[in-house]
Amino acid sequence: MSIDIETARKVAKLARIRVEEERLPALAGEFGAILGFIEQLQEVDVEGVEPMTSVTPMRLKRRPDGVTDGGYPDKILSNAPDAREGFFTVPKVVE
Amino acid sequence: MAPQSNGPSTDLADLTIAEARDALRSGETSPTALAEACLARAGEAGALNAFVHLTPEIAMEQAHAAEARLAAGEAPAMCGIPVGVKDLFCTQGVPSQAASKILDGFRPEYESTVTAQLWRAGAVMLGKLNMDEFAMGSSNETSHYGPAISPWRRQGDGTPLTPGGSSGGSAAAVAARLCPAATGTDTGGSIRQPAAFTGITGLKPTYGRCSRWGIVAFASSLDQAGPMARTVRDCAIMLGAMAGHDPKDSTSADIPVPDFEAALTGDIRGKTIGIPREYRMDGMPDEIERLWQAGADMLRDAGAEIVDISLPHTKYALPCYYVIAPAEASSNLARYDGVRYGHRAKLEQGDGIVDMYEKTRAQGFGDEVQRRVIVGTYVLSAGFYDAHYNRARKVRTLIKGDFERAFEAGVDAILTPATPSAAFGLGEVGEDDPVAMFLNDVFTVTVNLAGLPGISVPAGLDARGLPLGLQLIGRPWGEEALLDCADVLERAAGFVARPERWW
Numbered sequence: 001m002s003i004d005i006e007t008a009r010k011v012a013k014l015a016r017i018r019v020e021e022e023r024l025p026a027l028a029g030e031f032g033a034i035l036g037f038i039e040q041l042q043e044v045d046v047e048g049v050e051p052m053t054s055v056t057p058m059r060l061k062r063r064p065d066g067v068t069d070g071g072y073p074d075k076i077l078s079n080a081p082d083a084r085e086g087f088f089t090v091p092k093v094v095e
Numbered sequence: 096m097a098p099q100s101n102g103p104s105t106d107l108a109d110l111t112i113a114e115a116r117d118a119l120r121s122g123e124t125s126p127t128a129l130a131e132a133c134l135a136r137a138g139e140a141g142a143l144n145a146f147v148h149l150t151p152e153i154a155m156e157q158a159h160a161a162e163a164r165l166a167a168g169e170a171p172a173m174c175g176i177p178v179g180v181k182d183l184f185c186t187q188g189v190p191s192q193a194a195s196k197i198l199d200g201f202r203p204e205y206e207s208t209v210t211a212q213l214w215r216a217g218a219v220m221l222g223k224l225n226m227d228e229f230a231m232g233s234s235n236e237t238s239h240y241g242p243a244i245s246p247w248r249r250q251g252d253g254t255p256l257t258p259g260g261s262s263g264g265s266a267a268a269v270a271a272r273l274c275p276a277a278t279g280t281d282t283g284g285s286i287r288q289p290a291a292f293t294g295i296t297g298l299k300p301t302y303g304r305c306s307r308w309g310i311v312a313f314a315s316s317l318d319q320a321g322p323m324a325r326t327v328r329d330c331a332i333m334l335g336a337m338a339g340h341d342p343k344d345s346t347s348a349d350i351p352v353p354d355f356e357a358a359l360t361g362d363i364r365g366k367t368i369g370i371p372r373e374y375r376m377d378g379m380p381d382e383i384e385r386l387w388q389a390g391a392d393m394l395r396d397a398g399a400e401i402v403d404i405s406l407p408h409t410k411y412a413l414p415c416y417y418v419i420a421p422a423e424a425s426s427n428l429a430r431y432d433g434v435r436y437g438h439r440a441k442l443e444q445g446d447g448i449v450d451m452y453e454k455t456r457a458q459g460f461g462d463e464v465q466r467r468v469i470v471g472t473y474v475l476s477a478g479f480y481d482a483h484y485n486r487a488r489k490v491r492t493l494i495k496g497d498f499e500r501a502f503e504a505g506v507d508a509i510l511t512p513a514t515p516s517a518a519f520g521l522g523e524v525g526e527d528d529p530v531a532m533f534l535n536d537v538f539t540v541t542v543n544l545a546g547l548p549g550i551s552v553p554a555g556l557d558a559r560g561l562p563l564g565l566q567l568i569g570r571p572w573g574e575e576a577l578l579d580c581a582d583v584l585e586r587a588a589g590f591v592a593r594p595e596r597w598w
Contacts (some may be wrong), residue, residue, distance in 0.1 A: 011469050
């Protein structure tokens with residue numbers, strides 16, 4: 001299956017990965033090879049088959065909707081590349 | 096095993112878990128001596144690039160604590176046993192970066208449930224082990240740390256070989272006797288393939304047997320942690336400490352953890368072993384074919400009945416996996432955005448938050464991870480979700496159904512080759528074709544898709560002296576019977592080869 005450069009650019013954008021213009025053709029090629037590989041699934045008869053949601057049938061446990069954890073902002077921020085005054089810091093989001 | 100004559104500290108690192116446990120309980124050795132012996136071996140094995148962070152201070156502290164428990168006579172089986180930990184497991188205060196640049200410098204403030212349970216059982220942490228980046232790979236070549244190298248070499252040939260992947264560092268360390276056991280994780284074969292490549296034993300438990308909490312997520316519906324060790328018995332012992340329900344992982348099963356070691360009866364008379372015809376691949380090397388036949392003969396000689404079975408959707412397992420795993424990965428890896436932990440790209444004047452995300456992820460993720468995130472994003476995107484992702488989930492139902500029918504027909508375990516070849520040289524596979532590497536997992540990936548337990552047992556050597564493994568697949572939650580059968584196979588195969596030390 002071949003993927004055009006425009007599709008490769010669009011999907012990279014959706015994935016939030018910067019791909020430089022000169023690398024797009026190579027990416028489109030590799031991407032197309034993988035899609036070609038998964039294309040085989042189209043030959044399977046899946047009529048009436050339920051898509052799998054849980055590999056081991058189990059009922060998820062329920063618990064009261066209460067706070068069970070937290071209260072340690074220092075630990076939460078300890079690995080942040082940039083944190084100030086108890087907050088994560090990011091570039092300006094709104095002009 | 097009696098200590099041999101070439102110096103006590105080196106011999107200790109050769110002990111299996113069961114031997115070390117018995118020696119610790121009888122007072123013949125101590126946790127500190129064991130840990131020191133392993134750390135010394137690991138320190139000399141830099142050429143293998145298996146350990147990427149050693150933790151001698153933690154090891155000594157835990158060894159002292161284990162000594163006290165042994166002295167008090169309250170020592171569980173893993174008490175004082177040194178283990179290595181795959182870098183995918185978050186370990187408190189110790190670098191845990193899934194072999195990715197994007198988690199450079201990350202030191203978790205918490206401990207994964209599986210490792211916490213190991214430490215609670217008295218195990219001693221030696222350090223963190225190399226792996227493919229985010230567990231995406233079958234050769235350890237996608238690691239940000241550089242590849243781990245197998246201790247094995249082809250006869251008369253110094254080509255560096257892969258220990259397999261993604262748990263390549265774990266496999267290399269156990270095979271080279273740097274530690275008796277290590278944790279691994281397996282999403283498509285990442286415990287069993289490296290175990291087979293390095294002549295050790297690796298068990299992927301039933302999905303839900305071990306908690307995934309605190310293990311860096313790759314594909315959540317497929318990921319499962321398990322033990323990698325030198326014997327089936329050691330895997331049984333270590334699994335007992337790793338397994339169990341965890342309220343923090345809603346997919347971990349709330350069922351009792353049996354005494355897996357006690358399940359090793361050595362008696363498989365009357366058991367039915369299935370041989371799936373679809374696993375006989377075109378172009379499969381004769382030696383793999385012969386090994387498989389020999390394995391079936393061994394189990395028959397032990398009193399099992401060998402039957403041919405059919406798993407008709409096997410052919411579609413790899414393409415199915417390469418939709419589902421990247422889809423889940425693209426979602427799980429969305430969290431690496433340069434905000435909360437790890438690497439953040441240096442920004443130019445005027446760069447906004449989207450530039451920060453895109454540059455951070457371009458710099459932080461290696462090529463294979465980028466490819467998979469992009470494929471996953473594509474198969475989940477509007478217009479392709481039904482055609483690719485939903486179709487793959489339906490095919491997954493069919494693949495699981497194949498196994499269910501075999502088990503309903505009375506099959507107790509299924510015997511297959513573990514890998515389609517012996518270990519290959521670094522750089523020999525997949526340079527130009529990203530799909531070629533996928534084929535390594537052709538015999539293992541079905542097991543993840545169906546959520547079953549599978550174990551790889553070393554069973555022979557190829558013509559060039561490299562290990563080959565056989566895989567046994569069990570019923571869901573049937574680890575006891577599976578281990579029993581694997582133990583019989585292991586003893587019949589009598590694999591004793593070990594790599595000659597060159598490092």
